[in-house]
Amino acid sequence: MGYIKKESLTQSHAFTFGFILFLFLIPVLIRDPYIWGILVIANIYAALGASFDLLLGYTGLGVIGYGLFVGVGGYTAASFSLAFGMSPWLTMPLGGLIGAFFGLLLGISCLRLRGLYLAFASFASAAICEKIILVFHDITNGFEGLSGVVPFSLSRIVNYYASLIMMLVTAGFLFVFVKGKMGLIIQSIRNDQEAAEAVGINTTRYKLTVFLVSSFLGGFWGAFMTHYMTHVGPEVFGLRMGILIIMITVVGGMRTIIGSIGGAYLLIIMNELLREIGEFRLLIYSLITIIIFLLMPEGIVPGMAKFVSTIFKKRSLFP
Numbered sequence: 449m450g451y452i453k454k455e456s457l458t459q460s461h462a463f464t465f466g467f468i469l470f471l472f473l474i475p476v477l478i479r480d481p482y483i484w485g486i487l488v489i490a491n492i493y494a495a496l497g498a499s500f501d502l503l504l505g506y507t508g509l510g511v512i513g514y515g516l517f518v519g520v521g522g523y524t525a526a527s528f529s530l531a532f533g534m535s536p537w538l539t540m541p542l543g544g545l546i547g548a549f550f551g552l553l554l555g556i557s558c559l560r561l562r563g564l565y566l567a568f569a570s571f572a573s574a575a576i577c578e579k580i581i582l583v584f585h586d587i588t589n590g591f592e593g594l595s596g597v598v599p600f601s602l603s604r605i606v607n608y609y610a611s612l613i614m615m616l617v618t619a620g621f622l623f624v625f626v627k628g629k630m631g632l633i634i635q636s637i638r639n640d641q642e643a644a645e646a647v648g649i650n651t652t653r654y655k656l657t658v659f660l661v662s663s664f665l666g667g668f669w670g671a672f673m674t675h676y677m678t679h680v681g682p683e684v685f686g687l688r689m690g691i692l693i694i695m696i697t698v699v700g701g702m703r704t705i706i707g708s709i710g711g712a713y714l715l716i717i718m719n720e721l722l723r724e725i726g727e728f729r730l731l732i733y734s735l736i737t738i739i740i741f742l743l744m745p746e747g748i749v750p751g752m753a754k755f756v757s758t759i760f761k762k763r764s765l766f767p
Contacts, residue, residue: 497708508638521667547667593681701747
């Protein structure tokens with residue numbers, strides 16, 4: 449039994465290593481900078497999906513207004529970049545800190561809320577921020593947003609590798625985070641909060657910690673996206689942003705962290721391929737997503753891992 453478990457683990461590691469190696473080789477295999485640009489967006493959303501998985505998948509906190517953290521991080525980076533010409537390496541951590549501050553505020557105010565109540569509260573918070581952006585038009589430029597932000601890099605290849613490395617670091621940090629003692633505790637809170645409190649777990653402290661970590665990463669990546677796009681607008685706070693991040697997390701595989709990488713690459717690339725269709729894009733996009741849910745309810749990454757494991761077992765049984 450232990451041998452099989454060890455063998456499956458080795459196969460999983462080999463599959464993961466191979467996929468990461470392939471991501472690093474993409475610019476060598478595909479010499480189209482336009483493709484690199486699409487993959488930079490996929491890397492951004494992969495990191496956002498992994499950060500959101502910490503909230504929803506591992507802790508059971510349905511924060512559908514996750515765009516709140518992405519938005520405040522983006523506007524923080526844009527504001528300091530335009531006002532002081534600050535480097536992205538300074539504005540990104542700053543955007544993360546402001547995102548964490550808003551995460552702390554939301555966490556404190558919504559500690560007793562669960563399920564749909566928390567979802568609606570987070571959505572309302574993001575909507576309020578969006579309205580504030582529109583009201584203070586003289587400062588935020590309203591619907592048009594802030595443009596002319598200092599770019600992360602003028603080199604597309606640098607943008608790709610920087611986004612890839614930072615995404616992998618983010619996913620690696622979150623993976624270690626949830627595989628330790630912290631992961632066991634927050635999953636016990638998700639499964640039965642009353643039972644966790646009964647054995648002496650300070651659920652308030654742990655939920656706030658999760659809010660801080662996830663919202664910091666949301667703000668950080670919102671700032672990176674702003675520098676990459678050299679623009680940020682109020683739509684980043686909208687429901688569309690929150691739903692896309694949820695879809696990436698669920699399609700990739702909740703409670704996996706790395707599943708968001710597969711979910712982001714699939715959905716972002718699929719969205720780009722369907723761009724030429726026009727009005728029917730959303731319909732086809734939704735149908736394909738539903739089919740994925742039906743075929744692989746646990747997510748594409750766990751589903752593919754199971755498929756690969758099955759193939760290896762068949763080969764070992766019938767050489």
